[in-house]
Amino acid sequence: MLTSAALSGASAEEAPAVCSSPSEVQGFKTCADIAKAEQEGELVFYATDVEHGTVKVLGEFEKLFPKIKTSYIRLQAGALYARLMSERQGGSHLADVFQIGDMGLVLDFQSKGGYAPYVSPELSAYKPEYLSEPKGYWTWAVLMPAGMAYNPKVVSAAEAPKDWADALDPKWHGSVSMKSANSGMQHVTWYELNKLDDTFWDKMAEQQPRAFDSMVQQFDRLVNGDDKIGLTAQYAAYLEFKNKGAPIAFVAPTSGLPSSPEVVGVVNTAPHPNAARLFLDWYLSKSGQQASVKYWFFHSPREDVAPPEGALPITKMHLLWPQDWIDFAKSRPQFLRDMRSMTGMK
Numbered sequence: 001m002l003t004s005a006a007l008s009g010a011s012a013e014e015a016p017a018v019c020s021s022p023s024e025v026q027g028f029k030t031c032a033d034i035a036k037a038e039q040e041g042e043l044v045f046y047a048t049d050v051e052h053g054t055v056k057v058l059g060e061f062e063k064l065f066p067k068i069k070t071s072y073i074r075l076q077a078g079a080l081y082a083r084l085m086s087e088r089q090g091g092s093h094l095a096d097v098f099q100i101g102d103m104g105l106v107l108d109f110q111s112k113g114g115y116a117p118y119v120s121p122e123l124s125a126y127k128p129e130y131l132s133e134p135k136g137y138w139t140w141a142v143l144m145p146a147g148m149a150y151n152p153k154v155v156s157a158a159e160a161p162k163d164w165a166d167a168l169d170p171k172w173h174g175s176v177s178m179k180s181a182n183s184g185m186q187h188v189t190w191y192e193l194n195k196l197d198d199t200f201w202d203k204m205a206e207q208q209p210r211a212f213d214s215m216v217q218q219f220d221r222l223v224n225g226d227d228k229i230g231l232t233a234q235y236a237a238y239l240e241f242k243n244k245g246a247p248i249a250f251v252a253p254t255s256g257l258p259s260s261p262e263v264v265g266v267v268n269t270a271p272h273p274n275a276a277r278l279f280l281d282w283y284l285s286k287s288g289q290q291a292s293v294k295y296w297f298f299h300s301p302r303e304d305v306a307p308p309e310g311a312l313p314i315t316k317m318h319l320l321w322p323q324d325w326i327d328f329a330k331s332r333p334q335f336l337r338d339m340r341s342m343t344g345m346k
Contacts, residue, residue, distance in 0.1 A: 068275050097266055104184070145234075145259040175227050
């Protein structure tokens with residue numbers, strides 16, 4: 001387990017207190033002051049998720065609390081974190097709740113005291129390894145596996161790769177896409193595939209892969225035949241495109257699927273702190289997580305929430321994620337150098 005003292009030499013934080021008598025409201029438990037949340041009247045969500053899904057998830061919260069108007073900022077993980085930190089340094093505090101799919105940046109933000117301590121009464125439904133230490137700073141709200149994808153109208157099932165090494169075949173030269181260096185999912189993929197084969201990315205560089213910020217753009221290119229193989233293809237994006245009837249197929253590599261959490265927490269300078277706590281409680285509840293599954297096609301860390309329709313449950317996937325998140329965080333400079341060298345991006 002992680003300890004706060006291990007984060008960049010930061011001193012250990014005290015565990016925030018748990019409220020003794022949470023309220024039951026709209027089918028979930030909360031310690032937030034609902035009257036004050038409604039007086040604040042706003043909730044600003046910073047996240048890395050696709051916009052149309054975010055609008056619908058926030059819409060479900062607004063249906064329950066129509067006096068609280070929601071808005072969001074959406075960028076890839078690295079860009080979103082840079083924006084948040086720049087705003088904080090400039091004294092501009094806009095974000096209430098922060099969700100990001102990069103544990104290295106989560107740990108950095110915690111080490112800088114960026115999260116407000118708040119122990120949601122919904123945390124009892126989450127495994128200890130999905131919680132900050134001490135708990136109450138952040139929580140894994142999403143589980144995101146990634147594999148490879150292809151268009152079966154362009155690449156036959158027999159020809160398609162079955163494992164990561166198959167993507168190194170010269171026949172795929174110039175036709176492989178992946179996520180950019182701004183992506184926390186790409187960092188996990190880079191880290192985990194390095195452990196499987198420390199020459200993998202040197203060989204992949206010879207394929208001249210293209211990197212994209214948006215998973216939607218990556219899948220659009222597969223559907224349109226611009227690329228043949230989608231590396232670091234998020235399972236949620238595959239499910240969404242498949243649900244729309246797009247010609248897309250998913251490969252669960254035999255050696256495993258890199259998986260990254262999306263982590264959520266209340267920002268310590270939140271301009272609407274009561275609304276932030278109320279939203280967090282709803283979002284981590286069963287109904288909030290069902291909205292995440294429905295509109296983002298994500299898997300929930302809660303065991304009482306079913307996977308997306310037509311999806312394999314997490315328990316039937318061979319997931320690869322860092323067992324040492326501190327080491328993972330320290331690998332970021334090398335990851336950025338490798339990605340920029342491989343894709344030609346500065």
